[in-house]
Amino acid sequence: xxxxxxxxxxxxxxxxxxxxxxxxxxxxAISQPALSxxxxxxxxxxxxxxxxxxxxxxxxxxxxxxxGERIGSILAAVDELDGLAASHRPLRRLRxxxxxxxxxxxxxxxxxxxxxxxxxxxxxVRESITDRLAEELAQGRIDAAIVALPxxxxxxxxxxxxxxxxxxxxxxxxxxxxPPALDKLRAQRLLLLEEGHCLRDQALSVCGQDPRSPHETxxxxxxxxxxxxxxxxxxxxxIPAMAAAVEARSAPVAVTRFPAPQxxxxxxxxxxxxxxxxxxxxxxxxxVRRAGQAAGDVAPLG
Numbered sequence: 001x002x003x004x005x006x007x008x009x010x011x012x013x014x015x016x017x018x019x020x021x022x023x024x025x026x027x028x029a030i031s032q033p034a035l036s037x038x039x040x041x042x043x044x045x046x047x048x049x050x051x052x053x054x055x056x057x058x059x060x061x062x063x064x065x066x067x068g069e070r071i072g073s074i075l076a077a078v079d080e081l082d083g084l085a086a087s088h089r090p091l092r093r094l095r096x097x098x099x100x101x102x103x104x105x106x107x108x109x110x111x112x113x114x115x116x117x118x119x120x121x122x123x124x125v126r127e128s129i130t131d132r133l134a135e136e137l138a139q140g141r142i143d144a145a146i147v148a149l150p151x152x153x154x155x156x157x158x159x160x161x162x163x164x165x166x167x168x169x170x171x172x173x174x175x176x177x178x179p180p181a182l183d184k185l186r187a188q189r190l191l192l193l194e195e196g197h198c199l200r201d202q203a204l205s206v207c208g209q210d211p212r213s214p215h216e217t218x219x220x221x222x223x224x225x226x227x228x229x230x231x232x233x234x235x236x237x238x239i240p241a242m243a244a245a246v247e248a249r250s251a252p253v254a255v256t257r258f259p260a261p262q263x264x265x266x267x268x269x270x271x272x273x274x275x276x277x278x279x280x281x282x283x284x285x286x287x288v289r290r291a292g293q294a295a296g297d298v299a300p301l302g
Contacts, residue, residue, distance in 0.1 A: 002045045006078065009071050011038045015051060016068045019058045076140030080274060091118055091280045097126045097133035097145035101199045101223060102267060105242040106146065106288070109295035113287050129196045137272060144271040144281050146288060148198050151270055157278065159285040160268040162292050166206055167244050168256045169227055170236040175254035182263065183208045189235030191226050194219045199265075203238045206263040227251050240265065242295070267292065 014024040015035070025035040043050050050064035060068060094114075098107065107125065114121060126133070126142055133145040134153055149158055168179050180188070185207040193200045200219075218234060220226045224247055226237045231251030239247060239255075248255045269285040271278065 004042070004045065008038050008042050009075060011035055012042060012050070012067070012071055013075055015039060015058060016060060016064070016071075019060075021058065072139045076138070079140035080272075080276060091121055091277070093122045093124070094144070094284070095124045095126065095142040097128060097136065097142045097147075099130055099133065099145075099147050099198065100127055101193075101197065101240060101243065102146055102148075103127045105246060106267075106292055106295060109291040110288050113291045114284065117287055130198045131196065134270075137270065140272075143275065143277055144269055144284070146267065146269050148202065149266045149268040149270075153270075155273055156270045157273045157275075158268050158270045159282065159289075160266050161285065161289040163264045163266050164241045165257065166203070166238045166263045166265070167241055168236060168258060169230050169239055169244075169248065169253050170256070171230065171233055172252040172254050175256075179256045179258050182206055182258065185236070189218075191218050191220065191229050191235040191237040193223075193226065194221055199223075199238075199240070202265055206238060223247050224250070227253055238263075242292075 011024070011028055011030075014027045015021065018024040018027060021032050021035060025032040028035060039051065046063065046067075048063050049061050050067065052059040052061055103125070111123065114123060126136065128136075130145075130147050130151060133142065133147060134151055134156070136142045137145050138153065138155060146161075149160060151158065168185075186209055190203065190207060192203055218229060220229060223239050223243050227239065227247045228251050229235065230237050231253050244255050269281070269288055271281045275281065
């Protein structure tokens with residue numbers, strides 16, 4: 001018998017995610033020597049190294065990689081037990097993920113309405129790209145995520161919330177010109193978010209381009225940077241309607257709607273089908289739906 005402790009499994013999981021002893025220790029709220037000692041004890045129990053220590057980064061060994069998947073499943077199951085107990089009490093904590101192209105524009109209204117509906121609720125927000133949020137959701141590290149639908153994963157339940165148009169952002173001097181046809185945008189310098197952002201793939205699809213094909217273009221890490229690049233005359237871009245009022249006022253750009261049928265995306269909230277918090281999460285998704293429709297230039301669903 002290995003006699004593993006849940007604490008050791010959580011420390012292993014933190015180091016596997018952060019690949020750095022200092023950051024993993026901070027995430028676990030313990031000292032770095034204490035984390036190192038627990039990982040060393042775990043490796044002694046398995047009789048082999050689980051991590052390869054480098055000067056700046058930690059890498060997982062083959063055994064570590066194999067254990068990582070199983071330990072993630074174990075911790076997710078433990079979190080499900082915590083959630084099962086929580087489902088019989090008033091909701092006290094919510095770990096909510098959100099993609100960067102939604103978070104800054106939707107969260108203020110959502111947080112206001114959540115606090116009003118659940119005064120005792122402790123909300124932890126995690127902003128990241130869709131693939132990472134889906135992974136963390138599957139592993140039980142977050143309870144739900146606000147993303148652009150659809151999201152791959154048979155184990156998720158999805159609640160569509162609203163749709164929002166994509167708007168064209170171009171230099172202010174072009175404000176009076178009619179918007180080009182979507183398939184003509186490929187002839188212009190289309191500025192995109194970095195690889196990994198779902199909005200990048202959505203923008204390419206809107207323009208009739210295959211997101212899987214290589215694209216040589218300037219890329220940015222945020223919508224704010226994209227709009228500033230357009231204002232500097234480097235090209236054109238597409239942004240979701242909810243972001244337009246915030247981002248367009250900070251640069252000399254023109255924001256234009258496309259003629260019908262306008263390109264759009266659907267924003268939804270996802271959670272694990274097995275989550276014991278499913279009932280309160282459905283209620284929270286309705287709060288997010290109403291907040292989104294009140295805060296942004298979006299269209300209701302249903």
